[in-house]
Amino acid sequence: MVDKGPFDSAPSAAPFGPVHFQLVLLRRMADFQPGLVEEARRELGASIADMREANRRWQAMARAPRGRGAVSRYRSVLGEPESRTRRRIGDLECEALLWRLPLWPDLRFEVLTAPGARTVWNEWLVRAPGAPGPELRTAADLRPWSCTVDEVARAFPPARPQEGSAPTRWRLAFTLPDGEACVAEFTWGLLQRLV
Numbered sequence: 001m002v003d004k005g006p007f008d009s010a011p012s013a014a015p016f017g018p019v020h021f022q023l024v025l026l027r028r029m030a031d032f033q034p035g036l037v038e039e040a041r042r043e044l045g046a047s048i049a050d051m052r053e054a055n056r057r058w059q060a061m062a063r064a065p066r067g068r069g070a071v072s073r074y075r076s077v078l079g080e081p082e083s084r085t086r087r088r089i090g091d092l093e094c095e096a097l098l099w100r101l102p103l104w105p106d107l108r109f110e111v112l113t114a115p116g117a118r119t120v121w122n123e124w125l126v127r128a129p130g131a132p133g134p135e136l137r138t139a140a141d142l143r144p145w146s147c148t149v150d151e152v153a154r155a156f157p158p159a160r161p162q163e164g165s166a167p168t169r170w171r172l173a174f175t176l177p178d179g180e181a182c183v184a185e186f187t188w189g190l191l192q193r194l195v
Helices: 018-029 034-043 048-063 070-078 149-155
Strands: 083-089 092-100 107-113 120-127 160-163 169-175 181-187 190-194
Touching: 018 034, 018 048, 018 070, 018 181, 034 048, 048 070, 070 092, 070 107, 070 120, 120 149, 149 169
Parallel strands: none
Antiparallel strands: 083 092, 092 107, 107 120, 160 169, 169 181, 181 190
């Protein structure tokens, strides 16, 4: 008997929502953490085919010639943001939109954009406001899916951003207190592995 996910009967007919979007995030993380992705996919009640189909639909929405702007696309998929905050990053004034995702209750999906603009500057997972982050002191503390880019950068200054291997991927070079040089790889802002 074939394991059927919640979308298998008519995958393109179901409205694209938060569960589908989480599958898109998981699809990119599967290259680094297939075991964690499989557990999360099962928690969502989705098959591998569902994950592929969600990714296909997301890519089609993102690349549609007359599609919605990125911010509108996130709103149509995730609903209205849980919160929106004005933020200053260097000389730039931006707006941070945060959405809750059930797979990661202590994190939020953050979209940074110019106030009132449709263009997205950054999109990734961050720690939820008020949620305690992990204590990061050694390499052993840097477990997959335990922390975000900004948490690692704050814990081990001066961290140096590096280009990731694909869109939605980041690398961060830093030195541990014992003098060991490390590079951490992130997908959608969530730690995947140390190189």
